[in-house]
Amino acid sequence: MSFLAVISSIELGLIYAVMALGVFISFRTLNVPDLTVDGSFVLGAAVVAVYCSGGGNPFLALLFAFLAGLVAGSVTSLLNTKLGIQPLLAGILVMLALYSVNLRVMAGKANIHLMDAASIYQLFAGSALGRYNKLVVAAVTTMVVLLCLYLFLQTRLGFALRATGDNEQMVRASGIDTDKMKLIGLALANGLVAAAGGMIAQYQSYTDAGMGLGMVVIGLASVIIGEVVFGTKPLLRRLIAVVLGAVLYRLIIAFALASGMPATDLKLVSAVIVTVAMSTGALKKIFKKLYDIPKIK
Amino acid sequence: MLQIVGLTKKFHQGTIDEKVALDNINLELAAGEFVTIVGSNGAGKSTLLNCIAGVYEADAGRVFLDGEDITAQPEWQRAQKIGRVFQDPLAGTAYDMSIEENLAIAYGKQKKLGLQPGIRKKEQEFFREQLAQLGLGLENRLKDKVGLLSGGQRQALTLLMATMVRPKLLLLDEHTASLDPVTARKVLALTDKIITEYKLCTLMITHNMQEALSLGTRTIMMDKGKIMLDLQGETRAKMTVEDLVAEFAFRSGTQLSTDRMLLN
Numbered sequence: 001m002s003f004l005a006v007i008s009s010i011e012l013g014l015i016y017a018v019m020a021l022g023v024f025i026s027f028r029t030l031n032v033p034d035l036t037v038d039g040s041f042v043l044g045a046a047v048v049a050v051y052c053s054g055g056g057n058p059f060l061a062l063l064f065a066f067l068a069g070l071v072a073g074s075v076t077s078l079l080n081t082k083l084g085i086q087p088l089l090a091g092i093l094v095m096l097a098l099y100s101v102n103l104r105v106m107a108g109k110a111n112i113h114l115m116d117a118a119s120i121y122q123l124f125a126g127s128a129l130g131r132y133n134k135l136v137v138a139a140v141t142t143m144v145v146l147l148c149l150y151l152f153l154q155t156r157l158g159f160a161l162r163a164t165g166d167n168e169q170m171v172r173a174s175g176i177d178t179d180k181m182k183l184i185g186l187a188l189a190n191g192l193v194a195a196a197g198g199m200i201a202q203y204q205s206y207t208d209a210g211m212g213l214g215m216v217v218i219g220l221a222s223v224i225i226g227e228v229v230f231g232t233k234p235l236l237r238r239l240i241a242v243v244l245g246a247v248l249y250r251l252i253i254a255f256a257l258a259s260g261m262p263a264t265d266l267k268l269v270s271a272v273i274v275t276v277a278m279s280t281g282a283l284k285k286i287f288k289k290l291y292d293i294p295k296i297k
Numbered sequence: 298m299l300q301i302v303g304l305t306k307k308f309h310q311g312t313i314d315e316k317v318a319l320d321n322i323n324l325e326l327a328a329g330e331f332v333t334i335v336g337s338n339g340a341g342k343s344t345l346l347n348c349i350a351g352v353y354e355a356d357a358g359r360v361f362l363d364g365e366d367i368t369a370q371p372e373w374q375r376a377q378k379i380g381r382v383f384q385d386p387l388a389g390t391a392y393d394m395s396i397e398e399n400l401a402i403a404y405g406k407q408k409k410l411g412l413q414p415g416i417r418k419k420e421q422e423f424f425r426e427q428l429a430q431l432g433l434g435l436e437n438r439l440k441d442k443v444g445l446l447s448g449g450q451r452q453a454l455t456l457l458m459a460t461m462v463r464p465k466l467l468l469l470d471e472h473t474a475s476l477d478p479v480t481a482r483k484v485l486a487l488t489d490k491i492i493t494e495y496k497l498c499t500l501m502i503t504h505n506m507q508e509a510l511s512l513g514t515r516t517i518m519m520d521k522g523k524i525m526l527d528l529q530g531e532t533r534a535k536m537t538v539e540d541l542v543a544e545f546a547f548r549s550g551t552q553l554s555t556d557r558m559l560l561n
Contacts, residue, residue: 020309035339067311147519152412154414154415155411155412155413155414155415156401156402156405156408156411156412156413156414156415157410157411157412157466158408158415159394159398159401159402159405159415160402160405161495162391162393162394162398163391163394163398163399163402166392166393166394167387167388167391167392169383169388170388170390170391170399170402171373171391171402172372172373172376172486173350173376173389173459174376174402174403174405174406174458175373175374175376175377175406175407176376176402177371177373177374177411178373
């Protein structure tokens, strides 16, 4: 694997880390497996593609992507809390609906190229940073998101959000509307996911309607790999672990590709990684049963 | 303080399993009144508390708290005025959050929920003082996760969370039932101390007849969704556990499942 491939994997990993932080909010903080992600990721990319190809400011484009993601997450949450649809199904429904919405946003085109459009990665182009300019942009953006999220989770609202995923009954008994907490949580989660989608669109200079497939699994993989490798306590460390997990995931993928695996097998690899990571508890038990010889006292 | 008018709740309505859990309950509590509730399993005690707290929506009747009709309010909104401690020690706290974070959530009960710092320095001191009053040494463990605490410590913490912002009404649903006898006694003593000190209007369900008579200012007995006995003042003072059991058998026409009630 070449040095350049490592650098670009880290760049990608840092961008995907923003999505992973979004998935962290829904999956870990709210304790809801949110499948909206596959759709909201593309939604963000689509918004950026349309806005930037029209000559729009790339930073403003990301803000719009974030806002679009907020709306998508809100819809999922409202389907769940107000219409009583199971959270998993609510996410699937919105994900499906977003496929059509995204195509509408992209004016019916399945992909949009952004070769000539401005992007946030040009910020330091031609500066002393040389070929690391993209890396710096990605790292700074991710760190800002990480810090904002950390500070948010330390506020009174952040406490309520974390407690909602922990014990809803207790949160309601403390006079807090849990439906509202879920709404805020899922909106924020998908806002970050959509912003990440927009950042990827700018990075690779195109948006494809099918680019979101399996994003939720990639997000989960990043969260879990990060937690297993880099630890979960305290909270700040856990958030940093998620970011590093996303980078590590990209490096694993890059390594797999470099060692000759066809790119079409990548989704399978992602699924296997998440399966293995999520079943460690059960697998340990099985192995214990198989190999543990009863001790004689 | 609390006024309940014609409260009725049926479960599995319209099916063969239909069960009347609350049958036209009328009850009035004066400010500072501490009422213990006894009755056999399925008498409707917990349903009554859950209907007051808004966990269940009543089929008929109204609930007034401090003159305000709260019947239509959702659970979380009522909770701003009502403190609750549950039977399950896991139910009242967020286990993956620290003691101080749990207290901060409870302390914010009637405050605006926004982007203020979750815990201020001043609040931390206040939490430490409050925890010290529990006498469990929790004041030195502010940063510990609640998941690390024992059942008794958690119930004491939940009790503190429920009363730190003075509620207009405190609902205790057998909150010592799942604790070992020694811890249960400690938590109960603490409960009595807090309620007396702050003159909290309280409804407490218990299975222990002795507790029911010795604690509080009034005792009601429920059966089949009705209040069948309401003891206060002189009559209550003279009542013994045996009298109470006999009274129950006489009024309900059935034997009270007494072993659990008498043994503890």
